[in-house]
Amino acid sequence: xxxxxxxxxxxxxxxxxxxxxxxxxxxxxxxxxxxxxxxxxxxxxxxxxxxxxxxxxxxxxxxxxxxxxxxxxxxxxxxxxxxxxxxxxxxxxxxxxxxxxxxxxxxxxxxxxxxxxxxxxxxxxxxxxxxxxxxxxxxxxxxxxxxxxxxxxxxxxxxxxxxxxxxxxxxxxxxxxxxxxxxxxxxxxxxxxxxxxxxxxxxxxxxxxxxxxxxxxxxxxxxxxxxxxxxxxxxxxxxxxxxxxxxxxxxxxxxxxxxxxxxxxxxxxxxxxxxxxxxxxxxxxxxxxxxxxxxxxxxxxxxxxxxxxxxxxxxxxxxxxxxxxxxxxxxxxxxxxxxxxxxxxxxxxxxxxxxxxxxxxxxxxxxxxxxxxxxxxxxxxxxxxxxxxxxxxxxxxxxxxxxxxxxxxxxxxxxxxxxxxxxxxxxxxxxxxxxxxxxxxxxxxxxxxxxxxxxxxxxxxxxxxxxxxxxxxxxxxxxxxxxxxxxxxxxxxxxxxxxxxxxxxxxxxxxxxxxxxxxxxxxxxxxxxxxxxxxxxxxxxxxxxxxxxx
Numbered sequence: 001x002x003x004x005x006x007x008x009x010x011x012x013x014x015x016x017x018x019x020x021x022x023x024x025x026x027x028x029x030x031x032x033x034x035x036x037x038x039x040x041x042x043x044x045x046x047x048x049x050x051x052x053x054x055x056x057x058x059x060x061x062x063x064x065x066x067x068x069x070x071x072x073x074x075x076x077x078x079x080x081x082x083x084x085x086x087x088x089x090x091x092x093x094x095x096x097x098x099x100x101x102x103x104x105x106x107x108x109x110x111x112x113x114x115x116x117x118x119x120x121x122x123x124x125x126x127x128x129x130x131x132x133x134x135x136x137x138x139x140x141x142x143x144x145x146x147x148x149x150x151x152x153x154x155x156x157x158x159x160x161x162x163x164x165x166x167x168x169x170x171x172x173x174x175x176x177x178x179x180x181x182x183x184x185x186x187x188x189x190x191x192x193x194x195x196x197x198x199x200x201x202x203x204x205x206x207x208x209x210x211x212x213x214x215x216x217x218x219x220x221x222x223x224x225x226x227x228x229x230x231x232x233x234x235x236x237x238x239x240x241x242x243x244x245x246x247x248x249x250x251x252x253x254x255x256x257x258x259x260x261x262x263x264x265x266x267x268x269x270x271x272x273x274x275x276x277x278x279x280x281x282x283x284x285x286x287x288x289x290x291x292x293x294x295x296x297x298x299x300x301x302x303x304x305x306x307x308x309x310x311x312x313x314x315x316x317x318x319x320x321x322x323x324x325x326x327x328x329x330x331x332x333x334x335x336x337x338x339x340x341x342x343x344x345x346x347x348x349x350x351x352x353x354x355x356x357x358x359x360x361x362x363x364x365x366x367x368x369x370x371x372x373x374x375x376x377x378x379x380x381x382x383x384x385x386x387x388x389x390x391x392x393x394x395x396x397x398x399x400x401x402x403x404x405x406x407x408x409x410x411x412x413x414x415x416x417x418x419x420x421x422x423x424x425x426x427x428x429x430x431x432x433x434x435x436x437x438x439x440x441x442x443x444x445x446x447x448x449x450x451x452x453x454x455x456x457x458x459x460x461x462x463x464x465x466x467x468x469x470x471x472x473x474x475x476x477x478x479x480x481x482x483x484x485x486x487x488x489x490x491x492x493x494x495x496x497x498x499x500x501x502x503x504x505x506x507x508x509x510x511x512x513x514x515x516x517x518x519x520x521x522x523x524x525x526x527x528x529x530x531x532x533x534x535x536x537x538x539x540x541x542x543x544x545x546x547x548x549x550x
Contacts, residue, residue: 011145016044018430019151025434057424064464122161155327204306331411354452
């Protein structure tokens, strides 16, 4: 087979939620960018996997690429109120429309997109990743790049590129986390082959009874059919049909089947074996989902719900499974539960000076084993976290150059993956990865040599939040200076999530802020105090202080 070869500045392997955002941002910074995606759709879990109910980053925390994506979704359906169709999310939409938004945004950025590109080989020279080879349209194509972004669903660049990674649960000794297990193991979050269902006026097309069908697998998925309705035995509350259905209703009289209780979650360990093992694992997940839809139509007696023709696939199922947990590259610094859980008495987790993304989802893992009888149950502890930041150091491999980590392959522990894996955070991670890759390509430098401040400035130019503040929308005229000083350590109140930007600062607070400004070595105390006048708002004062610093 002959091999064609091209060169780009930035190669994004995988056009999922992170990959689309990375390509968009890298191209907007002037880098010649190529994103290689095996499926016909961009957007990954948000679109091609059908998880079209966005989790977290509500309100002002939805900034940057994610905020722009969400705004287009809301506008298409006639406003934010019209996408609050399911109780699991305030933003529900049809996957096909999300894919259209992703495709247009990436196209308008100037990035090139290859669909049908199957990763075949990762090119490595010494400690550097220098590109990859793909099978595409019957040819083998080699892409050389100054920086490659790992944005696959499975962390395949890590495996094929011989980049050190972790998979499964770390022990407490490995991670230093108080809630990690005593010994490491290969317990992974379940995958889900999501289904988008359509309600029919009469009976929907029937889903045949799959081979190996066992209705007992779905016992207690709702209270309508449950032989052991004891929450202590089930390890979860029971929902009736109406609550189940209200979970993920989508516009267009559709429903997203991604139910965590005795439904279509499926083991994921086979995803990280050989190509044959991955195919078998995904096929088993498909059978599980089809079996549950058959169960809905028959045992639960709701034949009005059937598979929607949402994806254009022969089986009407998504292009890919929803992969919650992947191979995770070993980074310059691991992100641990201590980075998302406030210390006792603290109002927020520790500040990450190199933050490049924010999130607010709670620590949550999908394990079918968590709902087994008590003696067989997987025991995991989920500490109570708070709105958090993703550090740039988690995106940079420890021992490999020419590579930036994104999607679910950043350097987080198994525990932290529970809150870093959600669609908004993954999009923002991808945007930061794209910014870093483009800056490195422009300077012909390595990601490890890149100052986080430079990545942050590129993100602030796109009005992307670095420090969680629920009352500072990215449209605020002083958004960038407030965020810039906050990430440097300029904090103002015991409630760190509310900056109160348009509130007037009194003399006492002005003195406190001037002292803080000087103690952080950002400028002189007297100069900072002189920037204040009676009636000056907090955001305006921060803007003035930022101008003094610069």
